[in-house]
Amino acid sequence: MSDLDRLSLHVPEPAVRPGGQPDFSNVKIPKAGSVPRPEVDVAPEEIRDLAFSIIRVLNRDGEAVGPWAGLLSDAELLTGLRHMMMLRAFDARMLMAQRQGKTSFYMQHLGEEAVSCAFRRALRKGDMNFPTYRQAGLLIADDYPMVEMMNQIFSNESDPCHGRQLPVMYTSKEHGFFTISGNLATQYVQAVGWAMASAIKKDTRIAAGWIGDGSTAESDFHSALVFASTYRAPVILNIVNNQWAISTFQGIARGGSGTFAARGLGFGIPALRVDGNDYLAVYAVARWAVERARRNLGPTLIEYVTYRVGAHSTSDDPSAYRPKTESEAWPLGDPVLRLKKHLIVRGAWSEERHAQAEAEIMDEVIQAQKQAESHGTLHAGGRPSVRDIFEGVYAEMPPHIRRQRQKAGY
């Protein structure tokens, strides 16, 4: 023993901290179009490489290339661009509203718009998402009314959640959007359960679970993979790797594993890694996984490689833990600009039309906001009733809650 060194604990650190030069040399970016597209019934062990590479469609020149390209028409791509621009404008207005005190809290999607907007378009009506708080694109891309989202954010008299839930924790069964908890990872295994139920009932609908890079460390993530794998549930297990879990870099959750997608391999779940800032690639990979689930071939794990350009939430200041210019150095670019460039290359779009669309979309968002604000904001105007505190804990109010409601004067 005496000739051995003492043990020491390894605590991973990000490559750079504030004041340093942003460095993403560790993110290996394959050329667009270079990753093969296997058949959906491929054996997971034959596509192990796909858990370590990055599926990309759009190249630097804005062209769609390779085996994952060619799925979307001009019109569909223009719709996709519009959804992402809408989400970005929505975020900008809601961030401002939070600063103006119209709500307590907000979480934006800046840089990650392609992930949820493109994914939603690969699903059918009736499928169910179990989202985190950074997938509002699932609602926007399903034409859920923005006014309803804002009513929820403002906790006003028209809030679908009656003021009970934190801002952005939307719910819409009709739009395939499970009520967001606000806790992390719990919804991942619930998505598997929903998918199992659909298979038990011999239905055709499928489910999608969502999680961030940081919360893959939660035990619910691993439970979800076990159940999905064991019962071959028709579920898509999405990991949005936006590099940062509040202030914690992704290496703290990932450890020595090469990628988050690689987590799926030990469970025998096909695992793909995709350029999360490439609308076409996200859509193509989602379609592949959807087809697998729909054909009863079981679950797919997808890691979206992206970057959280904004703060975690309005309560967070990223300059305290990462270089301010890091987002500019992110090698996968901006999802809106990349799709815009592609549409221009296709001859379906122009700078002028883009600028015009930007103005029109902002106007639409502002109109929606005016309408929502006419129903109140957190501290002004119409608000949910105090009665709403006591309603809905149970289907039928039990006597002890009734007594407490009466005591509160309602």
Next chain:
Amino acid sequence: MARMTMIEAVRSAMDVSMARDENVVVFGEDVGYFGGVFRCTQGLQAKYGKTRCFDAPISESGIVGTAIGMAAYGLKPCVEIQFADYMYPAYDQITQEAARIRYRSNGDFTCPIVLRMPTGGGIFGGQTHSQSPEALFTHVCGLKVIVPSNPYDAKGLLISAIEDPDPVMFLEPKRLYNGPFDGHHERPVTPWSKHELGDVPEGHYTIPIGKAEIRRKGSAVTVVAYGTMVHVALAAAEETGIDAEVIDLRSLLPLDLDTIVQSVTKTGRCVVVHEATLTSGFGSELVSLVQEHCFYHLEAPVVRVTGWDTPYPHAQEWDYFPGPARVGRALSEVMEA
């Protein structure tokens, strides 16, 4: 009418429910082919097929998490947690998810699930197979909590739980599975076949959640109990000769406060009994309520008889278990006060 043990009664409840509603599914550790370590699900897989009754991985958070997802889809999962002591990995799913889904989504989604779990000691299960965690559930708004004390109630309450639109924690006192154990571990237990509450209808019936039952009419003191301790309290009343009124709560949340208040108002004395640990146990809530609602009728301080504030020991099981002698001493104490 048939004679059933409590195991047969809960099995019959699941059987009847699965036959009536094809959305009822049953799963958990060892519950499929084998029929559960206590045999409560025996035969259900053979009868209803393995997509309606199946084995689950050893992952309580996974079992409860998937059950929640299934309920969101529209199924009615009735899952088994092998021992109540194993529920802690699922506690996050129970408290922050199942209990709040209706509330946070304003009814857009709901969570009609039942978690069955064997509870309590008396089988030399040591600290990880003997716990009574009911107060960890009664403290959570949005849950319902049931502890039956006999086969007849177990079946009727379990069917009610499965048909309930909200999440229900169904704690089955494992020492009562085969007979009305009164704490006299040195004697052979009377089987349910020789007890009137072992008479159980074979078909469908329900017992309302939130209604207590008076097991023994009395005028001297009220004993509030549930599960195994109901039978211990009855034994203590007989052995001391004190004319106790024994209330079997059956449902802890919602609670039948009216029955408690009526009884204590009449007797002026109250003993609260449970097997779980003392501090912050459900007895604390019961004593508070009695104090709030019956203060001017009380002739003596309310006394609690519970497990000690220690982990459940193995060899010293019967020194830990609050048996009839301890309950009897408490009855005498409140009568003398």
